[in-house]
Amino acid sequence: MRIWTFAAAALLVPALASAQGERSSWFGLTWSMAGTTGTTKEFVSDYSLRGIGLEWRQLRGNKSYGLSLGWNAMNQESLETSSLPSIDLTGFQFRYINAYSILATGHAYLGQSGSARPFLGIKAGTYYMNRRVDVGLWTVSDNSWHLGVAPEVGFVVPLRQSYGSEAFYTAFRYNYAFKAGDTPTQSFYTIDIGIATRR
């Protein structure tokens, strides 16, 4: 956790510090796809195409800071038999994870303004995880808030006909939400595809 915290601070603080002088804002909207890893994958393993992201970045030079909101819905459906001492249970299990994130962001951009540019970023903040299992006519669910970090890489491509103000961008992000109470560490990666407008 210390390493992640340090990494977040190392990228976020310079991004904040650089946001002096001339500024411009970036507003982004993304389609967010997700896949689970680690203990999260033990609960839901299927790849998800359901998710959205909203993002605001304050740009200056080759750095930015901002805020990111995200929602990813992951699910899995299976017919399973679960066994406990003296008890066996068979039924369709519908498992869901709804992951909501509110993250502060810091990004650094490579290349030249006006051309396709790769970027590196780190996001840090909080995740709200809703996990639910529907089996038969019963539902079991839990909700938890986690602190978390999310390193990110991506690239942005300005749109030709709106050069300088609109862009297509995509990013790969690894979301790592730290253990919270009885809820174990949650982790999933996302592939975001979206458009952004710069003012």
Add this chain to the structure above:
Amino acid sequence: MQRNHVLWGALFGCLLGAAACYPGEIDSAAQTDLVVTFHDNAADFQANATFDMPDSVVDIGVAGGGSSTLDHTYDAQILAKVAAEMVAAGYTRVDATTTRPDVVVVVSGITVENYYYYTPGYPWYPYWGWWGGWPAGYGASSNWYYPWYPVYSTNFTSGTIFLTMVDPDIPPPTAGDQVSIWSAAINGMLEGTAPEISSRINNNIGQAFAQSPYLNVP
């Protein structure tokens, strides 16, 4: 420029709309079916070879203090399937009025909500007391005894079929009680066509035995 905004907005709106559809909801009554089996870890199932069972499905919903409208349309099918599964598991059916069986299997059902099936003290005698197969010594004060107590199953909002296997040879902790060594609860929504319900009954009773391989005897 404005045209591009509208185009991109519409395109992306469609994308988000498709992405936002909520996934994986239950789309058939069969997907609500749940088969739960309980067994006594201390029971020696291999020591049993014969069984018998009363020839009716008892509506025990009333015993829970509520009303029940158990549909008896499928009683014969349920009883035949249970008997067939017992035979397939290696048991021989005997006539309990003349030959004492090693185990007795009783079948019941409810359609009421908030029924506590495993609440201690539930009387069995009023429902199967008429059956001539019980060994001597069991009377009106007899209750079910569950070795896995306490297990509570509540809030049955639809139909549930219970299969209970009783071993008369195991001495109960309270005189007159019947010791259940295996039990199954098959729960699901009471919806669908007659062939669908019939198929679900067969599949789920089969599943109850399939997930209880310890019942199999040589």
